[in-house]
Amino acid sequence: MRKGVFSAVMALLAMGFWLSAARAQAETEVDVALVLAVDVSRSMDPDEQELQRQGFMEAFRSPLVHDAIRKGIVGRIIVTYVEWSGVDYQTVIVPWTIIDGPESAMKFADGLDNAPIGRTRRTSISGAIDFSAKLLDRTGVEPLRRVIDISGDGPNSSGRGVMAARDEAVAKGITINGLPIMLKRPSGFGDMENLDLYYKDCVIGGEGAFLIPVRERQHFAEAIRTKIIREIAALPAPSPLIQTVQTQSPSACPEGDRGMYRWDRN
Template identity: 55%
Template sequence: MVRSGFTRLAAGFGLVLASLIAMPEARAQAEVDLALVVAVDISFSMDTEEQALQREGFAQAFRSLPVHEAIRGGMLGKIAVTYVEWAGTSDQKVIIPWTILDNSESLMAFADRIASTPLSRAQRTSISSAIDFSVKLFDELGAAATRQVIDVSGDGPNNQGRGVEQARNDALAKRITINGLPIMLRKPGYLDIPDLDAYYKDCVIGGQGAFMVPVRERDQFVNAIKTKILLEVANLTPPKALIERVQNPLRANCLTGEMQWRDRWNN
């Protein structure tokens, strides 16, 4: 009886010791330098050519050697990324779930999944819902991230759902950074605004090191996305413009999209 009890005690102690030895390795496997939500606009205001360019840009970004090197240069040498498409309040979809990218093979496979996903489109533009949806995804990651970033790309202002400032501020309260890729390829129409970059600056992006990369020409699209992903992975920000306006411009109206939509249906 005594020997049996001692044997069980020794076995139990051995299990505890083994778990303690394994804990550092388990923690290392559950940590990443960056958790990145790539949130891509698929609203009808994006034509199919713009969507194809956008898709190509993100695929090329994760194939590019500088991005691979930036990941390897991190403290842990790995990041977690999920690819999301969004439009109106009821249209947010995870296209590629959280994936750990820590070598060239995983990055190439992730890029191939982006490139091979069929294009789709949906109604309205709810940046606020895209942000809210992205924030919830961090709870599903199952890993600790040194930085949490939402990468929002879109070609118009919020026109559905709650106010974009509210969603932005709630995300910032969780120490999540929001970066932006305002797409300004066409002349402003009935639901577009001429200064979408100013709108993104004042109403969408925020958090530590937040930045945006505007796209104004089609031939800039792919390189702009590659630059943005590289900056996010490397935890850098674009250099400031050498020429700045003497006077600060007026702050953007963060409800301009909602007002445009209301005026459209009231006229």
């Protein structure tokens, strides 16, 4: 009898420990760990940079984004906002923040509203990817998915090859999505005729990777909101703005420090 009671007590203790461990794991899980990596190089006009920042702020204040977070498997995400330009410039503007409802989403947007916007030289997409991948190793939580969201208005112009950085991140299970900003016609060195094709072939990658080009100022906020909702939900979106990865990259992608750009694949 005593042996039976002892066994029952041990079974209850074991179940208690298991439930406690399961509860602790649940508390550290999030649907997605998302790095918002935003270009602040000098090729971006100050008003374009402000438009970009406002677009992200509006997205996290949007009930549509709040609803997407709530409907996730876990119901919360973790996000950080990074500004980048040259190979040696990546700055965390808002650190990793758990967002589990409208209040925390608004707080994240307020953090962006209160921070000044940087503006420096060169464009190192590879540096932004490498920096973001390191951040994703230090979230302190267990994300179901890990995503880097790259926005910028030009090709890689400093640092190592962008394809090498992308491929290393993808090999770690990270998805890279893109927001190529195409508000101005190419006019000089470092500009690219078809930046969306460059992003599609050379920058984005991983499971479910996609890009949304921004060609009109009035579409900026909508593009950012659509992109974040899809990244949170990990579901196909009906928006005609979205372009997905369909093929492998071409044999080579031009790098910014090797000359002028025109990206034609016809």
